[in-house]
Amino acid sequence: INLWDIDIKGACLGCVHCGYDNQCVYEGKDDYIDFYNTKVKTADILVWAGTIKDRYLSSRWKVFFDRSFFTGHAPSLIGKQIGFIISGPLSQVPNLRQILEGQVEVKHGNPVNFVTDEYGDSTKIDNSLQYLARRLVQFADNNYIKSSTFLGVGGTKIFRDAVWGRLRFSFRADHVAYRKLGIYDFPQKEYKVRIINAIFLLLLKLPAFKVEFNKRRKKEMIKPLQKILEDIK
Numbered sequence: 001i002n003l004w005d006i007d008i009k010g011a012c013l014g015c016v017h018c019g020y021d022n023q024c025v026y027e028g029k030d031d032y033i034d035f036y037n038t039k040v041k042t043a044d045i046l047v048w049a050g051t052i053k054d055r056y057l058s059s060r061w062k063v064f065f066d067r068s069f070f071t072g073h074a075p076s077l078i079g080k081q082i083g084f085i086i087s088g089p090l091s092q093v094p095n096l097r098q099i100l101e102g103q104v105e106v107k108h109g110n111p112v113n114f115v116t117d118e119y120g121d122s123t124k125i126d127n128s129l130q131y132l133a134r135r136l137v138q139f140a141d142n143n144y145i146k147s148s149t150f151l152g153v154g155g156t157k158i159f160r161d162a163v164w165g166r167l168r169f170s171f172r173a174d175h176v177a178y179r180k181l182g183i184y185d186f187p188q189k190e191y192k193v194r195i196i197n198a199i200f201l202l203l204l205k206l207p208a209f210k211v212e213f214n215k216r217r218k219k220e221m222i223k224p225l226q227k228i229l230e231d232i233k
Helices: 032-040 059-071 094-106 122-141 150-164 172-181 191-203 207-232
Strands: 045-051 081-087 110-116
Touching (some): 032 059, 045 122, 081 094, 110 122, 150 172, 191 207
Parallel strands (some): 045 081, 081 110
């Protein structure tokens, strides 16, 4: 799908009108929202292709990414396999690669791989494209999602804390989605751990207990992992 073939009246206005119930001010005025809901959200595999311009992609891609904010901070690419075909010196613009990977991970998609034409070798490009296609289908068939990097984990936690706190009323739709998806996974909900920590902090003030604690610290820290190691053996 050529993004220029989609009727997009304008870029995101930053008005946050969508924060309450994901209703964008462009609703019914152009084709973007319908396109995103019926084409992007329903796909199992997505391949994003673009040309590097001024250390980013085209202005049309920028509009595409920005307008997707009508979904708020809630993940809208859950379980989708994403491939990237980039024309230009991607290895010289690591920031662009990080932006694309981070955006997919925060939206809970799976960034599979990048293919570029920067090496100028047709055979290598063809093989890379074939490999990307094979991996996309294989991962989709097996519902494979690799472990998220710091980009996805860190981004999700930042949004989680913000939506739980001071942004909850501004982004009610995010709050509803986060509760439904189980994104509110705060450590402080582990009441047993909180009680144990409180008791141990008090006991550590006792010199004798502190000495014994330091002796057993490492052993006790890895104790929960011993069963896993035993099962492997």
